[in-house]
Amino acid sequence: MGSLTKKQKNTFLRIIVTFVLLAGLIVCEHLGVFGELPWWALTLIFLVPYAIIGYDIVIKAVKNIARGQVFDENFLMLVATVAAFCIGEYSEAAAVMLFYQVGELFQSYAVGKARRSITDLMDIVPEYANIEWDGEIKQVDPDDVEVGDIIVIKPGERIPLDAVVTAGESMIDTAALTGESVPRRAAPGTELVSGCINVSGTLKAQVTKAFEDSTVTRILELVENASSKKAHVENFITRFAKVYTPAVTAGAVLLAVIPPLFDGNWGEWIARACTFLVISCPCALVISVPLGFFGGIGAASRAGVLVKGGNYLEAVSKLDTIVFDKTGTLTKGEFRVNDIRPAGCTKEELLETAALAECFSDHPIAVSVREAYGKSVDPARVANSGETAGHGVTAEVEGRQVLLGNMKLMRANGITAEPLDCAGTVIYAAADGAYLGAIVISDGIKDGSAEAIKALKAAGAKRTVMLTGDRKPEAEAVGAQLGIDEVYPELLPVDKVNAVEKLLSEGGRLAFAGDGINDAPVLARADVGIAMGSMGSDAAIEAADIVIMDDDLRKIPTVMRIASKTMRIVRENIVFALAVKAIVLVLGALGIANMWLAVFADVGVAVIAILNSMRTLRTK
Amino acid sequence: MKKKFKLEDLDCANCAQKMEDAIKKIDGVTDASVNFMMQKMTIEADDDKFDEIMDQVRETISKVEPDCRIIM
Numbered sequence: 001m002g003s004l005t006k007k008q009k010n011t012f013l014r015i016i017v018t019f020v021l022l023a024g025l026i027v028c029e030h031l032g033v034f035g036e037l038p039w040w041a042l043t044l045i046f047l048v049p050y051a052i053i054g055y056d057i058v059i060k061a062v063k064n065i066a067r068g069q070v071f072d073e074n075f076l077m078l079v080a081t082v083a084a085f086c087i088g089e090y091s092e093a094a095a096v097m098l099f100y101q102v103g104e105l106f107q108s109y110a111v112g113k114a115r116r117s118i119t120d121l122m123d124i125v126p127e128y129a130n131i132e133w134d135g136e137i138k139q140v141d142p143d144d145v146e147v148g149d150i151i152v153i154k155p156g157e158r159i160p161l162d163a164v165v166t167a168g169e170s171m172i173d174t175a176a177l178t179g180e181s182v183p184r185r186a187a188p189g190t191e192l193v194s195g196c197i198n199v200s201g202t203l204k205a206q207v208t209k210a211f212e213d214s215t216v217t218r219i220l221e222l223v224e225n226a227s228s229k230k231a232h233v234e235n236f237i238t239r240f241a242k243v244y245t246p247a248v249t250a251g252a253v254l255l256a257v258i259p260p261l262f263d264g265n266w267g268e269w270i271a272r273a274c275t276f277l278v279i280s281c282p283c284a285l286v287i288s289v290p291l292g293f294f295g296g297i298g299a300a301s302r303a304g305v306l307v308k309g310g311n312y313l314e315a316v317s318k319l320d321t322i323v324f325d326k327t328g329t330l331t332k333g334e335f336r337v338n339d340i341r342p343a344g345c346t347k348e349e350l351l352e353t354a355a356l357a358e359c360f361s362d363h364p365i366a367v368s369v370r371e372a373y374g375k376s377v378d379p380a381r382v383a384n385s386g387e388t389a390g391h392g393v394t395a396e397v398e399g400r401q402v403l404l405g406n407m408k409l410m411r412a413n414g415i416t417a418e419p420l421d422c423a424g425t426v427i428y429a430a431a432d433g434a435y436l437g438a439i440v441i442s443d444g445i446k447d448g449s450a451e452a453i454k455a456l457k458a459a460g461a462k463r464t465v466m467l468t469g470d471r472k473p474e475a476e477a478v479g480a481q482l483g484i485d486e487v488y489p490e491l492l493p494v495d496k497v498n499a500v501e502k503l504l505s506e507g508g509r510l511a512f513a514g515d516g517i518n519d520a521p522v523l524a525r526a527d528v529g530i531a532m533g534s535m536g537s538d539a540a541i542e543a544a545d546i547v548i549m550d551d552d553l554r555k556i557p558t559v560m561r562i563a564s565k566t567m568r569i570v571r572e573n574i575v576f577a578l579a580v581k582a583i584v585l586v587l588g589a590l591g592i593a594n595m596w597l598a599v600f601a602d603v604g605v606a607v608i609a610i611l612n613s614m615r616t617l618r619t620k
Numbered sequence: 621m622k623k624k625f626k627l628e629d630l631d632c633a634n635c636a637q638k639m640e641d642a643i644k645k646i647d648g649v650t651d652a653s654v655n656f657m658m659q660k661m662t663i664e665a666d667d668d669k670f671d672e673i674m675d676q677v678r679e680t681i682s683k684v685e686p687d688c689r690i691i692m
Contacts, residue, residue, distance in 0.1 A: 007629045007687050060686065067683070108631045115657060224658050241634070286633045294657045 103603020179304030229309025288609035295616030296566030
């Protein structure tokens with residue numbers, strides 16, 4: 001009981017006192033001790049336990065009436081119990097209040113526990129930072145550290161702010177952020193992400209971002225705000241709750257007034273109306289549904305996936321088409337030169353010309369060409385370089401007009417090049433109108449990509465699609481290797497948006513997974529935008545609805561499983577709560593259900609639904 | 621100015637919604653949110669009147685849920 005708040009402890013004590021007192025009074029009643037007492041004396045006697053257990057509810061109810069909030073559960077409990085007193089059901093009146101409080105306490109405890117287990121998952125907030133100042137190490141609040149300061153991270157400590165290692169070597173445990181259990185190496189130059197744990201050695205690092213902009217703060221904010229983006233089901237429950245209470249209350253009034261006009265049995269009908277009032281709070285739904293989504297989001301963040309809202313979890317559970325960007329998502333995004341086929345010059349000359357022409361480009365292909373060349377390129381030898389998206393680059397290399405790119409670029413410039421039909425990206429080169437040869441570059445498939453596609457199918461995805469700027473043979477080879485249903489090759493960045501638009505128009509829910517660098521518009525356009533491998537990348541975190549913290553595609557089927565389980569649990573709760581309430585309402589109207597059953601239908605169902613919702617947390 | 625507060629004994633999701641609606645109506649408050657799950661409240665309001673506004677917020681909260689307290 002150590003984790004109870006002051007208020008909960010207080011309620012607990014009141015429950016025990018009332019229980020003992022009430023049990024004693026009920027025994028006396030059955031033994032006939034109160035046999036001859038008039039009604040007012042009995043009322044006074046039972047008012048004692050009633051007041052102990054229910055005074056706060058009465059006070060709240062009265063305050064709410066003063067403000068005109070009639071459909072408040074406190075008020076309805078007050079009406080129900082006062083009515084029970086009036087019709088001579090003294091022990092029931094006090095007992096209903098007692099069980100209502102027991103249920104409320106249990107409910108508040110369960111919500112608190114659920115909340116704690118979720119926040120424990122998100123326990124990535126560093127409490128302090130060690131800052132080096134004049135050779136002395138001081139502990140300060142991470143908020144007070146400024147960009148450029150040198151911090152010291154000892155083994156076992158949490159990295160307080162995003163920083164770059166300046167000295168020391170260590171292993172970093174990123175599990176809290178990525179769900180990945182294998183530690184990563186850190187050495188001078190490595191970027192450290194706040195929230196991760198330094199495992200083995202002491203590191204010195206220069207802070208790159210202030211605390212409020214650091215990864216840990218941004219992630220926490222994202223998760224905290226996630227509960228404000230509500231799923232359709234949640235909005236439905238909110239709307240339903242607004243109608244439910246007035247409707248049940250109206251039913252209670254009708255039940256208390258109309259039938260007795262015919263049979264004159266006021267006491268009996270008022271008793272039945274009271275059972276209605278006790279069930280009139282939609283608490284089970286109002287609490288358990290958001291809690292279920294929150295738990296699902298919590299389970300996802302434990303797996304290293306940030307889901308920005310319950311609405312996206314709902315959408316993921318209904319996904320049938322998953323569209324992937326190829327480079328950097330399905331493949332490693334690391335290009336290597338695999339083959340050099342010169343035409344009329346040496347391999348070295350071809351590679352040197354290509355490396356020079358690409359010297360201003362950051363495109364992965366350009367980087368790999370420069371890497372293959374190996375020597376440093378002198379930018380002074382290059383002039384007027386330009387890039388055409390989806391075609392290639394043009395540049396003036398030592399006075400020669402060099403073209404470097406795909407077949408489209410060659411054709412557009414009237415150069416005859418023999419098309420190579422091999423797996424990989426082929427870039428053709430020409431200088432001053434003469435064909436120089438081709439360089440074949442290929443990109444390795446990421447570990448687990450094929451497995452992820454298979455798991456996605458198992459998790460319910462009907463259709464997988466790959467979008468790429470690559471040529472058809474290369475694209476189809478990768479598609480076949482991964483088991484992807486449809487491949488859309490040779491797309492320019494604009495074409496990707498069009499392709500997704502077309503797939504969207506074919507119906508069904510669509511998710512797009514990309515690395516978030518060039519595909520922000522597509523991420524935004526898809527029903528669910530999934531950004532990959534973006535630990536620290538602002539653009540991707542902004543544009544996407546779901547962020548996979550490490551590079552692992554296999555997290556997508558994991559999220560789909562979490563989403564389906566969450567939706568199933570939420571639906572179970574809704575059906576269960578509504579069914580029990582409906583049955584008890586009917587039984588209550590028929591006079592079969594008493595107030596005890598009504599209290600169960602109210603708080604008992606709420607507690608069961610809360611416990612059920614907590615299962616979402618444990619989805620793997 | 622935007623500030624975050626922790627809340628204790630915020631026990632009902634309905635009340636959290638009611639609080640949020642009521643706080644948003646306070647003069648000088650640009651935006652407010654009461655997060656039931658995280659037991660947190662975020663208030664965005666005019667700098668110079670912030671303390672005054674917080675008094676009103678406290679009053680509003682105790683009206684909706686008398687047990688709920690703001691932890692500073």
